[in-house]
Amino acid sequence: MTTTTLPATASSMTLDDAPTAGMFERVTCYLCGGDAARPFISSVDDLTGRPGRFTFVRCEECGLAYQSPRLTLNHVKSYYGDGYIAHRKTSWGVLGPFFEWVMGALDRAKRRIVERVTPLTPSSAVLDVGCGAGGFLAHVHERTGATVAGVDFVDLSTHPGLRGVEFHHGLFYEQAVGASRFDVVTMWHFLEHDYDPVRSLASARQALKPGGHLVVEVPRLDSLSFRMFGHRWPGLQAPQHTVLYDKATLITMMERAGFEVVEYLPYGAFPPYFYLFCGAAFTVLRGRGLNLQKGLWAYLAGQVLLLPVLPILKHLNFAMQTVICRRAQL
């Protein structure tokens, strides 16, 4: 259940080191395999302020934007340490209940997106790929009685959120999760981190029952927030983000993987205000890193000030996108 072929030796990099040339590898296009690419945009690690500069290119053949060269899997691991927000390991002190409420709202929004196309019942089986600390899975199980399983690159099996959950640690496409087993596979902000998205989508297709649904949410490159913030766009999230999807390349990738696209949403469960706040903060901080705990009061103040306009962001192609697909009946 916990098999993995991730390199056993951890990177020797410390948090203060810039990655050296030997830690990177060149990548051909994830979508078409093309080798010809032109420079697109370069970025720093605006979120944590760790040193280093990262380059995204655009494929000359199909237009996919992706990071190349990228850090090798072994060297990118140190960017998913204990402070990584999705893993819920940071202690938020007196603000803990607020953080949990925010994450709970995110889980509810994810469930609503899934239930647009398929009801979740005690007889449903749901697999979350890139499940982090398992909040979404716990929520789904509690609210619907569905059977749940999760996969993550980072071993969070001891996290309380994953207690009692079938958890697979490692690269998704190397896990034996079972064939034609799940009614729903979800990938919430997973595919833009993936080192082999085509292979992961093939694995998702295999894991789904015929007629089952795949839900994928990723940041949207052809969005208003990218036009506003450019190389400080939070969706670049270098070096963790390997691929930057626009609407066309996301849909093409799903179709190439053999999925039928059922619905495309120009938003996701993830709050678009987060990108507005972080984009503005990254522009001011210019790569010095954002302490989310210290910045929380500013985050909340901005949210209150902008309360009247926040619902509009959902309709402006502001930051996220979600595609809901079906594995065709045989």
Ligand SMILES: [Zn+2]
């Ligand atoms: Zn390409």
